[in-house]
Amino acid sequence: MNSGSRQIGLSKSKITSFEQCPKRLWLQTHRAELAELDAGAEARFAAGHEVGDAACGLCPGGVMIEAEPDLTAALERTQELMSSSAEVPLFEATFAHDGVLVRVDIMEPDGLGGWHVAEVKSSKSRKAYHVADLATQLWVLREAGVQVSSAAIRHLNNQFFLAEEGNYQGAFVDTQSLEDAKPLALKRSKQAEEIRLVLGGDEPARDTGDHCHDPFPCKFVAYCSRDDEPARYPVSSLPRTGRQLAAKWAEHGIVELEDVPPGSFSNAIHARIHEATLSGVPYHDVDGARRIIGDWAFPRTYLDFETIAFALPRWLGTKPWEQVPFQFSAHIEDCEGQITHREFLSLDGKDPRRACAEALVAQISQDGAVIAYNAAFERTCILRLAERFSDLAENLKAIAARIVDLLPVTREHWYHRDQGGSWSIKAVLPTISNSGDYAMLDVADGSAAQLAYLEAIAARTSEARLAEIARSLRTYCAKDTYAMIEVLSHLIGERMPGSLR
Structure with a gap:
């Protein structure tokens, strides 16, 4: 198993943060004290942990690879099990390549010398960033010499109803994602280099925008917007299509509804909002x-x-x-x-x-x-x-x-x-x-x-x-x-x- 010549410092979650916004990862790494308190973080973590435990519980005979006393121990235990040609499911199998460490939620032997990889999520459907997470794992696994025959996002089944207390058989669905993740995996090596350059430099410049909330609300929004002069009545506040309209009017240097000329909106609700904003009545x-x-x-x-x-x-x-x-x-x-x-x-x-x-x-x-x-x-x-x-x-x-x-x-x-x-x-x-x-x-x-x-x-x-x-x-x-x-x-x-x- 190749742990790479570089010091381990990246993970799939850090790569996801970078893809959302390089400045977010830089602040997360160098200025974590600037993050806002997230009241729901503990509850989301607990829910994710509960879902992960349930998914593992549905794979009988599996081995949990603990990071005790540290991740180095998890890497060594994973290599030991892989070297012995283990034919049992592995939970949190740990691999590293080129300074990027991943812990794979579930790896199941396919009976042909390869593995089915499952990235477990607590959502009811597959999201785009789930595939990106999987791509990071596939890249590291490939470089570690692991044969992956199939890979999926294992998410909750919206058609499942609890019929017996504690019995979650059928609670998960695999959305096959290997082919979707492969093109992203091919870009990870170059991206890892880019991330290191960013983290080794000064704080990146980035304006606030839609990316501050997609796919996750960023904890550094207050810091990044500290010098912004918020619009009193922004065009973006218009319901449904406000963001698209804001982008259109921004081309004319207009961000305030009050600066949009009267009669500019054909949508009745938008016109009503505009008139009330202009008149103050x-x-x-x-x-x-x-x-x-x-x-x-x-x-x-x-x-x-x-x-x-x-x-x-x-x-x-x-x-x-x-x-x-x-x-x-x-x-x-x-x-x-x-x-x-x-x-x-x-x-x-x-x-x-x-x-x-x-x-x-x-x-x-x-x-x-x-x-x-x-x-x-x-x-x-x-x-x-x-x-x-x-x-x-x-x-x-x-x-x-x-x-x-x-x-x-x-x-x-x-x-x-x-x-x-x-x-x-x-x-x-x-x-x-x-x-x-x-x-x-x-x-x-x-x-x-x-x-x-x-x-x-x-x-x-x-x-x-x-x-x-x-x-x-x-x-x-x-x-x-x-x-x-x-x-x-x-x-x-x-x-x-x-x-x-």
């Missing part, structure tokens, strides 16, 4: 909103779910990354304007679906409109519960059938330039209300809610901390549903309903 079609919302019967139930998604399903009947509701908030407004709040929250780590379904049936009115913001999500959550619990299905389906969506009504009848091209409720609320900023909350968005749930169910979490998390989650979810009342009242030009009970 919000677009507000009260009559149009009233015509739609007037048909929404009382009692009106404003409903919002918080969900948790596990890479590997933990509860029977769920599939990889399925959103499972563990919390809901419901503000119920009667025809006299009185508001009642109902809620559900499960933080014991057990399957929350039955308790959630029962709480919905018990607490949601049997008539009247059920109002959601981006209603497809709430409707899907309820219908999945109906599929699971046949005895509650009729009542749950009746709730789902009464769901109406406040988002498209808001999109069609309101725009304030401070929304920045977004109609998320967190963007809209500050433009119509002084009821408080989400950023002031301990849990401020759905991603934070998922992290809070994971912390709550962790064995190390104290009772006091658990109570604190529960309070934060209740506050956040209730704010979402009360915000819908505020938005609806504003759209139709009426005062907020009466007292909260």
Whole structure:
């Protein structure tokens, strides 16, 4: 096995960072202290580790190659097993060439003297950067004299449902990728030289742009954009095609919507945003909103779910990354304007679906409109519960059938330039209300809610901390549903309903 004459210093993840942005890898190597805190990094690492363990568990008789006490030991153990013509799966087999070290997730003997290489990923499909990772491994394996007969991205199977606790047979799918990775592998030697030149030099110059978020959000964005003068209302904030339009107007030296000449946009939504931005006067079609919302019967139930998604399903009947509701908030407004709040929250780590379904049936009115913001999500959550619990299905389906969506009504009848091209409720609320900023909350968005749930169910979490998390989650979810009342009242030009009970 060839460990190369150069000091080992590169890996597939570092090459991936370089391909995204050379400056990112340089900062990662020389100025790591400039990285922003990534709140979800620990959870993603844990999910990836869990998926990797499950994939290995489906290869009986395999040998795990530990990096103990260090990677040199892993290299030596791998060489020992390869030299003995091992005919068992190898996990984390370690190879090096020309200063690049790789640890191969799974290598399975093909029975003909070659190996099937599997790069395990926790996503539900193959991504372009997965193939790039595989290419780095194939290059090093080829130079190490390893015969690779086939290679795949082994990702989660979106059609898999957990039927038996802990049994993940069928949870993975191999997307064959050898031919796609080969052309990239041929470029790795030259690229390794280029990377070393960059890392051995001064900090590279690179403007911020789309590459800062593709394929991963970069932890150095704040540092790289420290001297940028952000546009107040950038052309790129236009929904859907904003980036393409921004590139077009940038050719004319224009980045601000305010500098785009009137009448330049044929898209009705873009034209509306442009006009509101230029004038500073919000677009507000009260009559149009009233015509739609007037048909929404009382009692009106404003409903919002918080969900948790596990890479590997933990509860029977769920599939990889399925959103499972563990919390809901419901503000119920009667025809006299009185508001009642109902809620559900499960933080014991057990399957929350039955308790959630029962709480919905018990607490949601049997008539009247059920109002959601981006209603497809709430409707899907309820219908999945109906599929699971046949005895509650009729009542749950009746709730789902009464769901109406406040988002498209808001999109069609309101725009304030401070929304920045977004109609998320967190963007809209500050433009119509002084009821408080989400950023002031301990849990401020759905991603934070998922992290809070994971912390709550962790064995190390104290009772006091658990109570604190529960309070934060209740506050956040209730704010979402009360915000819908505020938005609806504003759209139709009426005062907020009466007292909260």
